[in-house]
Amino acid sequence: MLNLILLGPPGAGKGSQAKSLAARYGISQISTGDILRVAVRDKTPLGIKVRSFMDKGALVPDNLVVEIVAERLTMDDCKTGFILDGFPRNITQAEVVEKMLGGLGEKIDKVINIEVSHKEIVKRLSGRRVCRNCGEGYHIIFNPSIEDKICDKCKGEIYQRDDDKEDTIEDRLKVYEGQTSPLTDFYKKKGLLVAIGGVGGFKEITEKIVNAIESR
Numbered sequence: 001m002l003n004l005i006l007l008g009p010p011g012a013g014k015g016s017q018a019k020s021l022a023a024r025y026g027i028s029q030i031s032t033g034d035i036l037r038v039a040v041r042d043k044t045p046l047g048i049k050v051r052s053f054m055d056k057g058a059l060v061p062d063n064l065v066v067e068i069v070a071e072r073l074t075m076d077d078c079k080t081g082f083i084l085d086g087f088p089r090n091i092t093q094a095e096v097v098e099k100m101l102g103g104l105g106e107k108i109d110k111v112i113n114i115e116v117s118h119k120e121i122v123k124r125l126s127g128r129r130v131c132r133n134c135g136e137g138y139h140i141i142f143n144p145s146i147e148d149k150i151c152d153k154c155k156g157e158i159y160q161r162d163d164d165k166e167d168t169i170e171d172r173l174k175v176y177e178g179q180t181s182p183l184t185d186f187y188k189k190k191g192l193l194v195a196i197g198g199v200g201g202f203k204e205i206t207e208k209i210v211n212a213i214e215s216r
């Protein structure tokens with residue numbers, strides 16, 4: 001049983017690292033961003049409610065994301081553990097998840113904070129492209145698809161997330177500084193926080209995270 005939280009600014013590599021760690025430890029990745037994007041794509045009632053918040057880089061109201069996480073945590077695939085990726089995003093959400101887990105007789109084992117500079121984030125996110133069908137990630141310079149705008153894996157259409165436009169990236173970074181970054185102190189006080197430098201080779205960063213997890 002291993003329960004983790006991945007913290008870090010937009011573009012820090014939370015989603016990419018969470019996928020790799022989930023496979024390595026046989027636990028589930030819970031990405032509120034991915035769940036919300038699918039809801040927007042499918043125009044579900046939730047998707048219709050949250051779209052305007054996401055497009056402008058604002059946080060979706062707490063009650064909506066808390067409901068998603070509460071439902072997800074009780075699913076069978078979380079019985080061996082989970083990685084929360086993109087949740088919590090403010091102190092209220094952090095307090096709610098603590099209570100939620102307490103009610104299930106569980107707790108967070110470690111909080112990994114991936115640190116990346118503002119300049120690097122803008123470079124990563126402004127060039128990021130994603131497959132609309134399977135979610136595979138690309139970068140126009142560092143990791144382009146073989147055929148223009150076509151996913152190498154599933155031949156789906158590759159697009160740019162609306163919130164990856166440069167102005168919105170700046171707005172997301174402001175939201176991160178104002179609302180999410182206080183979580184580092186919150187978890188430091190609880191003795192759960194480990195800071196990891198998020199610049200360098202992908203595997204090298206995974207290994208740093210694995211060392212932090214296994215040194216508990």
Ligand code: AP5
Pocket residue numbers: 008009010011012013014015016017032033034036053054055057058059060061062065085086087088089093124125127128129137138139163172198199200201202205
């Ligand atoms: P969400 O999807 O969570 O977006 P985010 O936190 O802004 O994170 P990203 O997906 O942009 O980045 P990441 O850190 O996962 O990095 P990634 O691995 O993709 O949230 C989107 C929106 O949903 C929010 O703005 C909000 O509206 C809403 N939302 C979600 N959760 C919410 C919540 N709890 N409460 C309220 N609202 C919520 O990597 C980024 C790029 O960098 C990729 O191109 C990748 O290939 C590249 N990369 C990764 N690692 C490296 C490396 N080592 N070197 C070079 N490039 C790298």
